Amino acid sequence: MADGIGLALAAMAFYGLADWIYKHAAARGVRAHHFLMLQAFFFAPGIFLYGLATGTLALGKPFVWGMAAGMLLFVALYNFARSLATGAVSIVVPVFRLSFAMTAVLAVLLLDESMTQWKLIGLAASLGAVWLLLGGGASAGRRAAGAAVLRVVVAMVTMSVVNLIYKIGVMTGGSPATVMTGQASVFVSLATGFAIARDRGFRPPPGAWRYGATAAVLLLFAQVLLLAGLKSGQASVLVPVAQLSFVVTSALGFFFMREPITLRKGCGLAFAVAALLCLAHS
Secondary structure, X not given: OOOOHHHHHHHHHHHHHHHHHHHHHHHXXXXXXXXXXXXXXXXXXXXXXXXXXXXXXXXXXHXXXXXXXXXXXXHHHHHHHHHXXXXXXXXXXXXXXXXXXXXXXXXXXXXXXXXXXXXXXXXXXXXXXXXXXXXXXXXXXXXXXXXXXXXXXXXXXXXXXXXXXXXXXXXXXXXXXXXXXXXXXXXXXXHXXXXXXXHOOOOOOHHHHHHHHHHHHHHHXXXXXXXXXXXXXXXXXXXXXXXXXXXXXXXXXXXXXXXXXXXXXXXHHHHHHHHHHHHHHO
């Protein structure tokens, strides 16, 4: 198995639970800009304290790469959260997490990571999964149509670049705490400024705080674990492993939100898992 696989698998579980919190908050009427702002309020001090406690926080190029990731991450997560308000979690989340396919391509093209037969098969399977999931049955298709589809595609593309920046940040000698603190410093500013401008004041709903706090803790663990793995492992392998999280979230959607399971949707998830396994095997 490739270096860092264990860390990526652990990150997978935390990402899956975080995505579930995103959907749960959207279903309870928490608006995307409120959710992201409150999440940032807890994530930023959390990663800063982690860096201080471990003695791994430093300034430099990795911190700047993290700041770049923070700008793009805000775009990705805002569109992701908005798409969940009207789209089925068992469709929106898998499409968002299939950003790993684009990250794998970018890593091969820009970071000179190897392209193997298994990676090619995995990328082809991921494209098939996207097509199947976007057309996962008539009812699901209507729920995920229009603006929700556009937003989740924008989120997927942007997130693929964020994942690549994570790899570049640790390649330049950065610790997970350094890259993530740089990201958080920009993200919390953007999320707070956007929410205040949109609401013309600071007006987060009282019931939204617990969702933001829970998502922040889960994402902190997920991102630290993934970046720790990326210090020695390939982005075109570990990022796909971490993105298996959509299987966890989709299963929760099936069992707890009673989203319909169609043949096409099931095939889409099967293609996505096959893509992940092929990429991880490479």
